[in-house]
Amino acid sequence: MSDVSTFSTLGLWGDVAVAVLGGAIRVGTPFLFVSLGECLTEKSGRINLGLEGVLVLSAMAAFGGSYLTGSAWLGVLIGCCAGALLALLHGLLCSLPRVNDIATGIALMLLGAGLAFYLGKPLIQPQAAQIPALELGAWSSSPQVQAALRINALFPLGVALAAFLAWALANTRWGLIVRMAGDSSDAARALGYSVNTVRVLATTAGGFIAGLGGASLSLHYPGSWNEGLSSGQGLIAVALVIFARWRPMACLGAALLFGGAGALGPALQSVGIGWGYHLFNAVPYALTLLILLWTCSPRRSLQGAPLELGMSR
Template sequence: MSLELASIPDLLLAVIGGALRVGTPFLFVSLGECLTEKSGRINLGLEGVLVFGAMAGFGGAYLGGSPWVGVLAACGAGALLALLHGLLCSLPRVSDIATGIALMLLGTGLAFYLGKPLIQPQAPQIPSLQLGAWSDSPAVQQALSVNALFPIGVALAALLAWGFRNTRWGLVVRMAGDSSDAARALGYSVNAVRIAATTAGGAIAGLGGASLSLYYPGSWNEGLSSGQGLIAVALVIFARWHPWRCLGAALLFGGAVAIGPALQSVGVSGGYYLFNAMPYVLTLVILVATCSTSQSLKGAPAELGVSR
């Protein structure tokens, strides 16, 4: 069925609503990775952190009877797994990349094993904020029905952007990422800074897992993430290690994911599975577009491997 002109406003609203829903996990994971990489460490294990956080969040909400118990559980689970990554990477001659891959396998494996009893039950869901209540249009109301975690993500982006520029801890994190020698000369433990930043980044990424299992799609199953944790690494590069740009990149990817369902909602069913590949195609395009030396150096912490 062809797309009619009258359907275009509904399509745009559906894409906007989908970007807000789907982009929320991308936002938290990319902010967590942004904080980690600002300290000079890469955590490729955020896919495992995201899945483990989703499982812990669903389990916490189911057992505790409240979605906010689940959110706290997801945050703690993400922090715990990322802390393990930070401690291992602080050992001599240990590779961030190899440890991150091992962490990804560990996190997903633990989530699948511990989460088997959670596949059938239903847990309390994170509430929606009805930002479209001012409108009489059901399409507007549905599009602006926002995950209650999304404003928290926006606030975190603002806090990180402000903190990196204006606070002592932000300066110390940036110094550890740009020059470990300078940080040591000023008396700071680079390992301690990176462990703290990695742990905090994992806690933030865990919130993305809670958003997956407790809001959209709002259940726990083993195929929940679909590689969003790995995509977040590309998002941080695309955002040039800036929290506000991570917000824009997350919404861009969320909108890409939402195109297929949005077209279905207005009666266009052809090529649905092709549009489901949009996030992965977009990831490849971004990586190719930013792979040149002149582009990859912009905004990158000097201690990261991409700038050595």
């Protein structure tokens, strides 16, 4: 009887599927916010490779804010503001003459990570208030299903934000201005818009959105602060944007795909399949390499890309 009660009525592979689905949402939530932030930034014609630093710094700031104030939501806001400030610095530096987006992004990635590691040392041991979870598995009597469907409360916000960005970029004046700055800076200037201002604002807004991903890491999953928290998710998000062809709703699907890949190992381990655990943990990174190889053709890599991204600045 004890063996029967170990698994839900869905069966072994049903449990794995539910665990992967829940893990896709849980692990994919930070990917979603960071990729949406980078999508908005790149739509304006700017690349921000400093997103890894933004993610780590916002995760530390969110955890510290939650710990000091006792409110997880204030912590989320503080994390978003920290991400926006670092992205603002990136935007301002890249607006200077003869400053390269890529080099600046790498420098700020190191700056953000260094600040987070230095300022976050007192936060490694303490516990902070966590973002509440949505219990979508309450309909089931299976503990496995209930645990898998315990969803980060920020995830529905990410879905709504992806839909809003997709609609706004296609149907609003500011969306048109952002896309114009990304596709033709000369056309934007001819209409009287400051391309640098548009890009700085888009980069800052992208950093604010990416800050939600950092808050998800430290205040929900895994729900703590340590120096290895990000594991390169900020850089993977850049590949996600390419894979999604700079479309916000496609970023949602790509984030869930990567989240599911990252959740595959723990899902198999949860049902007693322990072999190859570390191999399965490498799936997101292998998937990133496959995407980069698949998009290395100029015909494919530039499809859907803002035209200004292909110009040297």
